[in-house]
Amino acid sequence: MSAQLRETAGELAAVLWREHAVYRDRSGCVVIRGEHVQRWISLAPAGGRDEILVRAGRILDGGTTAPARSEAVVPLSSGTGELAATCRRLLAEAAAYAAPLAPRPAESGRGRRSGKSSRSGRRRRRMGFSSWVIVACVAGVVALSAYSTSIGG
Template identity: 60%
Template sequence: MYAQLRETADELAGVLWREHTVYRERGGGVVIRGEHVRRWISLAPTGGKDRALLRAGRILDGGTTAPARTEVVVDLTAGTAELAAVCRRLLAEVAAAAAPAEPVREEGRDRKAGRAARADRPARPPRRERHTSLGSFFVLLCVAGVLGVWLYGVFGGYGY
């Protein structure tokens, strides 16, 4: 099974990326790393004949790999073009999940370059004037009552 995975991975790597590294992972699968696009693809055996688990993820700063974002079981007897299409779809999903959301700006609005983006932020909700709730006052009243009973017992109630 490893030979078939390795062969398929080499073909996929050549179709997907010009610069790539193909290596074996601990679990018996094969990993294709595209350092220039900061993505990886993994082909792992599933236990079934001619089937593999295809996973995709991204490469973090420092070269470590992030956990797989997407995965799908594929048929290895399908052509390289079909497998490459599945890989591209998974890589697009990984890229979409990793991209930060851009703020929406109104067109036609001219801003100075050095100006802070404070005007784009939503206004804060109004702050309530009361900082201590009724529950807190009740707890304080109970503590004062327990302290009063203790002081009465120690200093005044028994006639020592």
């Protein structure tokens, strides 16, 4: 089964992407990486004798892989075309999960740091316009109180 998975993965990779890497991971799955599209696909034996579990996910900044966002069980006897169609559907679902959401008006000035983010280590927070206005007002109040103290006493 593992030799058949490897052969199927090689054919599938050639259909899906021009640039790809095919390898076996620690758990015995065959993984196809498309670095240029930041996506991966894995093929593993499923519960049935002639079935494979196809999973798809994203490749994060730095080259690590995000957990699978979508998966499907496909008969191994199905042709490369049907398997490629299933993979394209799973990749589209993974891309839909990766699409950034538009910030709501209440969040527009804040960085979106809830949950785990692959970019949180690299990303710097920037102050929004309203934060600068508040800093300027506080500085003005401090300057005014210092001025009134020096004049009054």
